[in-house]
Amino acid sequence: MPTPTDLVTDLPADFEVFGQAVDTQMKTNADAATQKATLTTKGDIYAATGTSTPARLAVGANDTVLTADSAAATGLKWAAVPSGSMTLLSTTTLNATTINITGISQSYKKLLGYIKNPRPTTGANYNLRYNNISTATYSSTRFGSTDVNTVAAPADTSIGLLPDVRNVASTGFIVFEINDYANTGTLKLVTVYGYGENNSVVGDYSIRGAMGFSTATSAISELNIFVSGGGSQTSGTLELYGVK
Amino acid sequence: MEATVKIVDLVNDEIIEREMNAEELAQLQADKAKIESQAQFEATKATQKAALLAKLGITDDEAKLLLS
Numbered sequence: 001m002p003t004p005t006d007l008v009t010d011l012p013a014d015f016e017v018f019g020q021a022v023d024t025q026m027k028t029n030a031d032a033a034t035q036k037a038t039l040t041t042k043g044d045i046y047a048a049t050g051t052s053t054p055a056r057l058a059v060g061a062n063d064t065v066l067t068a069d070s071a072a073a074t075g076l077k078w079a080a081v082p083s084g085s086m087t088l089l090s091t092t093t094l095n096a097t098t099i100n101i102t103g104i105s106q107s108y109k110k111l112l113g114y115i116k117n118p119r120p121t122t123g124a125n126y127n128l129r130y131n132n133i134s135t136a137t138y139s140s141t142r143f144g145s146t147d148v149n150t151v152a153a154p155a156d157t158s159i160g161l162l163p164d165v166r167n168v169a170s171t172g173f174i175v176f177e178i179n180d181y182a183n184t185g186t187l188k189l190v191t192v193y194g195y196g197e198n199n200s201v202v203g204d205y206s207i208r209g210a211m212g213f214s215t216a217t218s219a220i221s222e223l224n225i226f227v228s229g230g231g232s233q234t235s236g237t238l239e240l241y242g243v244k
Numbered sequence: 245m246e247a248t249v250k251i252v253d254l255v256n257d258e259i260i261e262r263e264m265n266a267e268e269l270a271q272l273q274a275d276k277a278k279i280e281s282q283a284q285f286e287a288t289k290a291t292q293k294a295a296l297l298a299k300l301g302i303t304d305d306e307a308k309l310l311l312s
Contacts, residue, residue: 089254090252090254092250092252095250096248096249096250096261097247097248097249097264097272098247098248098249098250098264098268098272099249099250099252100249100250100251100252101252101254102251102252102253102254102255103253103254103255103256104254105254125279127275134271134274134275157274157275157278158275226272226275228272228275228276228278228279229276229279229280230276232247232248
């Protein structure tokens with residue numbers, strides 16, 4: 001290979017040396033590169049079987065997750081989601097009169113909702129519906145500082161989450177769980193527990209534990225969180241989880 | 245303040261925020277009326293209970309004991 005200061009005396013021969021050097025370097029680069037053709041199927045990924053040794057890891061089955069496994073050639077495998085694991089489906093700021101979470105996946109055993117720091121514009125009750133059903137198909141029994149214990153026939157149009165929530169910056173917390181929400185053969189049971197500052201008696205807290213149900217047997221693909229008693233929701237967060 | 249609805253579509257990963265339509269506003273009013281009716285019912289029941297206890301000359305705890 002001629003250097004910049006070499007005197008060119010035999011141009012064809014110098015070009016030949018130059019060309020051979022370029023060829024050699026290109027082959028070295030090509031040998032070091034990973035071939036695109038390694039990946040053959042949608043969802044395939046590269047994984048290393050050792051230092052600087054990439055290989056194809058074929059896409060896993062639907063709803064499986066990538067898991068470390070030192071016994072596997074690539075150190076990785078696709079595995080079923082462990083039972084009981086939680087997947088965050090959505091995080092929603094509660095800043096409307098009604099919040100509708102639609103298109104909920106049917107792939108989980110249970111829906112778990114956390115309502116954090118709920119704050120209405122005026123003192124208000126927080127309520128829950130399934131699939132935007134507003135007919136008298138709900139019933140619940142409650143235990144708490146602001147409720148008597150009742151067992152009502154399905155005459156309610158929603159499930160009460162927490163009553164008379166005060167319109168201040170809040171440290172309130174409401175949890176609700178709906179088991180086997182995707183089945184179509186049973187009514188839908190929800191358990192609720194939560195607390196929040198009471199609006200009517202400033203300084204007091206409302207604590208509620210409730211069990212409720214809807215007689216509608218359709219699978220739940222939508223949840224509706226709304227306030228009643230006037231006003232709207234001004235802040236707070238709903239985290240909705242799917243539990244395997 | 246306008247009544248609003250926020251729709252979080254998990255399938256299409258979209259969020260729609262809008263004012264309530266007529267149907268939703270009607271439902272909101274119905275919900276409000278039901279809550280007020282329920283609160284009124286419970287208040288009336290509490291008043292009647294207090295009046296009855298006073299008439300009998302016993303306390304709430306004594307009434308519970310009587311019924312247990």
